[in-house]
Amino acid sequence: MRAPRLVAVLAATAALSAGLAACSDSGDDTTAQPPVVAADDVKTGPPSGWSDGGFTPDPASLRCGQTAADPTRGITDTEITIGGLAYLTSPNGSSMAGVELGAKARFDRANDEGGVNGRKINYIGTLDDGNDPARNGSQAKVLVEQKKVFAAVPLLTSSSNYLDTFCADTVPFFGWGTNPGYCGTTIGFGITGCQVPSDKVGAVSTTYGLMIQAMFGGDAKGKTTALVGVDNDSARTGTHELARQISAVGIDVVYEENPIPVSGLTDTTAVVNAIMTSNKGAPPDVVLYIADFNSVVKLTGAMTAAGFQGKHLNPVGYDPRLAASSFQGLQQSYTIVQWQPGVDTSVPAVKQLADDLAKYTPEASLSLTTMSGYWAADMFITAATKAGPDLTVDSLLKLLNSGTYTNYVEGALPETRFPVNHVIGAPCASIVQLNGNKYDITSDLACGTLVKK
Template identity: 35%
Template sequence: MPRLLRAAGLVMVPVLLIAGCNSSTTGTDDSPARPGASVSDDPIKIGGIVSKTTASGYSKADTDLGAKARFMMANDEGGVNGREIDYIGAEDDFQDPARTITAARKLVQQDKVFAVVPVSTVTIGGSADFLRDNKTPYIGWGTLPAFCDKEYGYGYNGCLVPSPGRTVSTSWPGLLADVLGGNGQGRSVAILAQDNDAGKFGLRTYQQAFPGAGFTVSYGKATVPGTAVPTDWSPWVGEIMTSNNGKAPDAVVAIMQTPGNIGLFTALKRAGFQGILSDATDYDPALLKQAASREALQDVHVFVQNMPFESPLPEMAKFKEYISKAKGSPVTEWNQSMMVGWNSADLFVAIAKKAGPNLTVESFQAAAANFQDHYPLVGDRKFPQGRTESFGCAAMVQLKGEEYSITSPYKCFPTVPFT
């Protein structure tokens, strides 16, 4: 996974994907019949849409692997209420809206899938109406409006794109408060984001979330160029270092892609910053192979919206076991894309089991309407709440030397109003 581009799709900060949402391309099925599985003992056919290939070189291909692994485990355990899952793999949409709708049409009209799982593309917005019109459930990481307030769309950890009048999670500030001794009261934080729609939305979100955990936002700007990494960080560093009544803040939160984080954190360290540095994109073993990034990100606390791979939980052991089994060879490096595919598939399996042996779209939707459980790799899953708000669960990890360690355990946090 290319170092400079990996963060574009990680979106541990939900807002990093919003700019890619496209809602201009829609379509409807000309046939009145709903394609897909119905009441029978036949396998449940599932297919996904994943941006395996992109113009930038960034790939989410391992999302496909993650889903394949989870469905494989389900079949090994007897299927869904006795029915096997026929996972036909994920279509590559090349992160292009036109190809996304083509992939959706193929899966629904030709392959006749029951559901589209996983969905891991920033261009799914243009296909949401088509999937709705064809009564096709779809599941992915809820980082886009297509997973919020949509009848057939589900985010495996809820809706991460709050609308005004809804709520925003306090998980990131809550975890930072833990790192700082358990309380954000009296603590200050500086938030820096990129000058684009995603950065501005992220800034707005966290300017409201951090005070909810007791922090004072001493600095908040979305002024870093979104198209090129600055070579001179002194304007931002100078402002940040004096933002807390002439002093440096207790923490600096970067809502940027990895190249920007590296530049900012390096400059802050050179300026003598002694507080907490945090971002939401730099949890990737590939960083450990490159001396420059490894050095720049030392001691940085990374916000992680799934159970960290270092967890000793048996569910994490199963995840690793089946990732290797699905790949057909031992896997020793884990990434967020794998987890996105796995967790998307797991939510489908959990809802489908609740729907009972007579699985139809109607029974699936009815089961999902009031679905609640606890899955350790995601936390508390609740619908219909998950249609409008995040489940609010996350952890904090820190890079020390050549290893990540968990600095604040995975747990769920309350929400605060978002205006």
Template identity: 35%
Template structure:
């Protein structure tokens, strides 16, 4: 297509086209090396364009959707193109493939983008599964997303827009959430916290990291389990509520922290409130004005403190003003409710663009990687960024917002905290 921004291809057709691609050696790039075409040119790069695609969980079995991640990325690429592109090249954004939060589809989407569409980079990648990570790393495809999965921590070609959030031993843990909850409670000393997550790889990593983080901040961790099914929302939360409420030596904890998605959070928080829980509730996903459209959802999330790892939309920072203007432009001039998925796509694209700009006119995978190895900037919507540090550690910044009287309010302002060693 001639337009710099292309529309999303039909997922069913996309998967059919890659169904026969079962090995990394059949990479659709002729005789060239990973990252190159058969003629020796860099895959996805022409004299006047850079081809980029995305992978996003737009549809899921639970109804939870990250579809606005695609809009956020589109918004950032549109502005980049309006400003002349990257060193004279426009971004040819293909849109995002829908992996349906399914590992097989995630891997198939990664293969399609590389083998068929021949993208230079994948930005954004936003899903609770990342089975395509090994393939993208092997094919040397710069990939950007929210670093909430282990694959964003360690590989050379995969980057979290706010760093690595699930580090391996030797890395560090972001302390924004524990320090934020401590601020809400007036201190961590003598206070207890329960941490609950889905029974998934991401959930288990979340329990491991946050258990350490809250303990380091001075909390007693009275309950920490990745026990909730990841593929279906429980219809009965009574067993989970009973365990949480009795976990603190027979007493309820001072705070309950849920490392889960919106449908599960609504079910858990509703059940806790009905059981008479009066402590602090918190999660990292429910910062979405669209959730307030239904009265039952609004009641379930009322009083919940949501972890953000970026400047709140309520911020008066000029960069937030720019973000809002870019989203409006990408939405065809319409005022659309903002959500964190938009920010995920936007900042994934922003980090890719910033590194590509530094790589210079002679853009290759090698020059891009060289630029990434010495990249840093300050004052972004996710704080100060630095690579390759961000492939081992988080950028350490964040805030908390609370839903109160039908609207979000900043409960703990955006701030950067010193991370702690992950053991």
């Protein structure tokens, strides 16, 4: 059965293959090893209260810290104008379609409940940049200069050309932090933090390492991992970042290569042969595929055909439409998700999300992109409500960047705090496995720690 055209990508896919170059520095030592902590000393914990390891970024190093020239832009006594920016289409067919539906559902519920301190949200929709960097920049200008938005919600793009305009005009933006614009600024708020940190950030997350531990029941001593990614400079930076997260908890990374062409993989033979012998002539225990959906499916199938008996892990394989179709290409594969999966409606906040989608945007599925749009809108609504009735751009940013503000949806979305998460992601995730026509949750949403360099 043909898979539905999936759109969900994490930092390890769209952002790491298209946006990381802006975050990387040619002077960085990309061969430097991360700090390693004893595996027994790092355990998964609850999705709030995670340790920052003593890491505190310098607020003065963050860009866009000026006050707004027009702090009441897009706000009146009765409404707040909000608009989003995403690639809802792209030349290669992949997209973030659904993100706008998730945001709309959350905004519609807020309006039905009376708005934000009495102001209704005037959601003008999400502009499509077509995954074109030039259009990304021009659409940002439309949002600010023509639409006069108070904030950009949701924002889910691979390019960060929007930042020139948003920084100059002090436009807060909320979304999935999978592009460099969410990193190193005071105005970008990722629902799971900055997902594409620079090598120069003084901390390393343990997220991927802990999730691999979870795949082995919490004990991955002596296990090995291979990472295979896309062939460009920015994607190599992203692959290296994930290798650091895995190595940080003492799991051996035996293969860290980027042989997949940007246009997609055709012949898998050389890649499969290299991975199958990467562990001192033997296969690794886990292969982490950091690529587009089609390449992940193709490589997973090729590895299985070659006799690989280990575990397949990817960041793109969670979508209820796959389970509904009993999609064969990723059966028994694991997918890392940065919040509690939508299949778990036993969590009240996840059930609320599912109910909101059913009521306000019934055409939406519980995909990663839809959920990311919903949580981005929820993050904005929560912050704007707490900022009080005298809401301005400056008062909102002052609250969010106070050093004490946290965003957390119990059991559903991990805690983020700023300024820490302006420069690095929250060390949190969950793991699901596709088994037949359902996803089994291998690890509920949990957090590790940041390890200070």
